Amino acid sequence: MNIPETNLPRIVVIGGGFAGISFIKKLRKAKVQIVLFDRHNYHTFQPLLYQVSTAGLEPDSIAYPLRKIFRNNFDFHFRMAEVENINSETNIISTSIGSLHFDYLVIATGTRTNFFGNENIAQNSMPMKTVPQALNIRSLMLQNIEKADITADERERKRLLNFVIAGAGPTGVELAGALAEFRKGILEHDYPELDEDEMFVHLIEGQDRVLPPMSEEVSAKAHKFLEKLGVQIHLKTFISDYDGQTVTTKDGNKLETATFIWAAGVTGAPVQGIKGEAFVERANRYRVDEFNKIMGYKNIFALGDIALMETEEYPKGHPQVAQPAIQQGKHLGKNFNKMLKDNKMEPFKYFDKGTMATVGRNKAVVDIGKLHFGGAIAWFLWMFVHLWFLVGFRNRVVTFFNWTYSYINYDRAARLIIRPFKQNNT
Structure with missing residues (x-):
């Protein structure tokens, strides 16, 4: 695999979702080599996928090139590939384009659809x-x-x-x-x-x-x-x-x-190679400690949907939604900066910022602590939050324009059959 040799610690990250990009952003100036693997060359803002599927937005409004996100990172490398296996004894991952040695491994592979065996x-x-x-x-x-x-x-x-x-x-x-x-x-x-x-x-x-x-x-x-x-x-x-x-x-x-x-339903999307008590088969998630380190491994971490951090408040792990992934990614990035300077790492504590869902025009519902409300105010709050977390200024502007146009005209401009669907399309 064509990755430059380095004397710096090599951190390999699997997955360019919310957890993976939040982690890498925190290491922008760190003296490490970062190698990111993902099956796609873009980050997807999954909360708005439904708007693509119902002709409300074009896909480039909710997707952003991974290389562009990290173009200012020190010694960053992206490879579009499928990670097939992890060898924890030799610290080598096997991918669809070759093998690579790592000093630290961060797994942020998210979830896949759960059909419950049907x-x-x-x-x-x-x-x-x-x-x-x-x-x-x-x-x-x-x-x-x-x-x-x-x-x-x-x-x-x-x-x-x-x-x-x-x-x-x-x-x-x-x-x-x-x-x-x-x-x-x-x-x-x-x-x-x-x-x-x-x-x-x-x-x-x-x-x-x-x-x-x-x-x-x-x-x-x-x-x-x-x-x-x-x-x-x-x-x-x-x-x-x-x-x-x-x-x-x-x-x-x-x-x-x-x-x-x-x-x-969804289930975790694990990579082969992590075994024993660290892997919770019923959830397809990796059991991690309060530092997001996979149990029984010294240099392998898991973030977001694939991580199962059992606490008194969340005995079955944190919910598999964006906020835990973002917060864990940011926190682990800060902890890596501390660890690289031989400082003590701090345990992760999840801050629940609430949950929201939109039903339609002027119709949304929000849970924030003890506050539970719905209607137009909840809808505008939902729009603001989703615009805020979209990656890229252009995506925010285009999405806001599309929403404004649809609100005024009751229209959905993206109703185009660009690629006709046939069964077994990927």
Whole structure:
């Protein structure tokens, strides 16, 4: 592998998500060599993936080149590759482009979609964890509406205009709200031969309320917002199968649909090589100490979604969302600066800044400590926070312009089928 030799400590980072970039940013002036591996050459702002999938934003509004983020870092190197194995005894990682020795290893690989072992659902549903997957959903959604516009078969039109989402967490709720607004704002104008009432959005959740991780108060508000938008909500409902044509629930109900989006869960995305008690198989996460060091390893760390830090407040680890990843990344970067100067490292303490989800125009819900509220104020707060954490000034400006344009015109400018979706697209 063509990485310059160095006498400095070499820190290898796997993953350019929130945790990985937050960590590397804190080492901008440190006298170390940093090598970052990722399957993509860009960082993805995952909280806004649903807007790409529902034609609200173009993908370059929520993605940013990794090399550009770290162009001012001292001795930084990026390689687009898949890390396949970690040899902790020799301190060597094996990748799809070769092997590399490390002095320190930081694993920040995040999560992947969890289909809970259901092969049919894995094969036929639409996950949404990456930009290509979001573009697949956008293309499929628009293709199916185009097909519905020309078919004379009423049953086929109903199947093409039936959109089913599994999982009523923040991702599922935001997707459902965006699709419902697409129906109200776009369908009657772009497709005058289709009736708005022919398009249905179904949201299926196994628990007894939407947004289960959030407070009951905001959950009730979100439920009300969704119903007002016309979303059909199915609670205490578990999906057993999807064959590409029909969603089947465990209680025997069936929903014919050509668009089934799976947002019902995630699991860790580990790299082979970390063994023993350090790897928690049920969660696919690495057990770490208060310094994010993987248990039983001296120089290997894990951050964010892949890290399981068990505390009294979080006995099952921190939630697999952006804030713990960002905070752990920043904290470990500070600790590395201390360690490199032979100073004592400080334990990590998570500060919960709250949780929020948007349902639609002027409709969002927010949990911040003991404050639970929803509506227009929550929606503007949601917009401000997401703009603030987007990487890159251009992305913030473009996203703000798109949101302003959509707010004024009730429009979604990115409804383009650039890459037609075919089953098994990557």
